[in-house]
Amino acid sequence: MKLTKSKSCDYSCFMCRHVEQEWRNQIDNNKQVIKLKRGERFIEEGGAVRGVYFVQSGLVKVHRRWGDKEMIVRFAKNGAIVGHRGVGATQDDYPISATALEPTVLCFVDIAFFMSTLRFNTNFTYQLLLFFADELQVSEQKMSNMLRLPVKNRLAWSLVLLYKMFSTGDGDGYLGITLSKTDLAAYLGTTYESIYRVLVEFTETGLLRLEGKKIFLANMPALNVLALQKNP
Template sequence: MRTKKANACDHSCLMCRYVMQEWLGQIDLHRKNIKLKKGEQFIREGEPVRGIYFIQSGFVKVHRNLGDRETIVRFAKKGEMVGHRGISSEQSVYPISATALAATQLCFVALPFFLSTLRINPELSYRLMLFFADELHLSEQKMANLAQLSVKNRLAWSLLLLHRVFAEGTEEGYIGLELSKKDLAAYVGTTYETVYRMLAELADSNAITVDKKKIFLKNKELLNKLATEKYGE
């Protein structure tokens, strides 16, 4: 992980988009740029909270360990924030880890400055509340899926979600995030072997096409049907 003096920023992240115009200069004074290589971890579960990270380019997986198994909580892209789960009045450590999935550039601000920014910029506080609400809703949906959907159906739901989130800038139908089957399994909540088999079944039914780490959604109607089909239906 390489930290360097902040250079020009396009101010496209969540924080910069919703602060007062005159506060952008303060952000430029307090932020640091961090360059990561693919596979480089920049947050470790249980470490003291240092601050908040905003993605300027690249992709990041947010994950945690449950016993000896890794679970991926979410994937994040340009403009999104990582490390906010460490904001709490009752704890001072990160409850998650975060790792770059590709060459990635981050903007980092220390936690005290970020909290001051929230106090001074009500629009940012409001947008952050909505961000937390959306993230909570998605987490609850994933928990419900574990109880109500088969692995194949959870995989269909996950592929549709990933396509919706990462479709920008890619050819129609493709998921704009290349994932290993190991990471996809950790996101769906199953094993590598099972996700490999389920991908093959979806491909055989012409729902998707798989080319190494690239996934093309060939039949979204079928995937939508699977994603809403609960056990026993």
């Protein structure tokens, strides 16, 4: 993991977008840039909270142990915040791990500076509160789906959600991120074999188109029906 001190920033991350403009100089003076290779882990579940990260480029998975398996909590793209789950009045350890899924550049600020940023930038604090609320709703829906829905409905719901989050809007149906079947299985809380079987079914019925690891949503209306189906 390569750390550098850098003042170059396009101010597009979650923190820079919502702080007061004059506070950006403070960010420039306190941040570190971290360059990661694919597969490098920069947060370890149970490790002491050091600070908060923002994705400048690349893709990150946020994950945690689930028995003897891995469960992916969320994916983070350009501009996204990572490590905020370790922030709290009595929180000392990260409850999650975070790993780069491709070459990734992060901006890191230590916890003391991050807490100061919250105190002196009310809009940033407000926007972070809304982000936490949205993230909690998605997490609760995911857990509900895992308990109630078969894999094909969970996959449809997850693909529609990821498309909304990551699609570039080109209209070609591309999901916007390239994920392995193993990562998809960990995101849904199921097995590789189940994901493989449902992907084949969705492809044969024209719901999806696969090009290598790239997933294209070929029939969004039908996927939405499956995603919203409550009693399959």
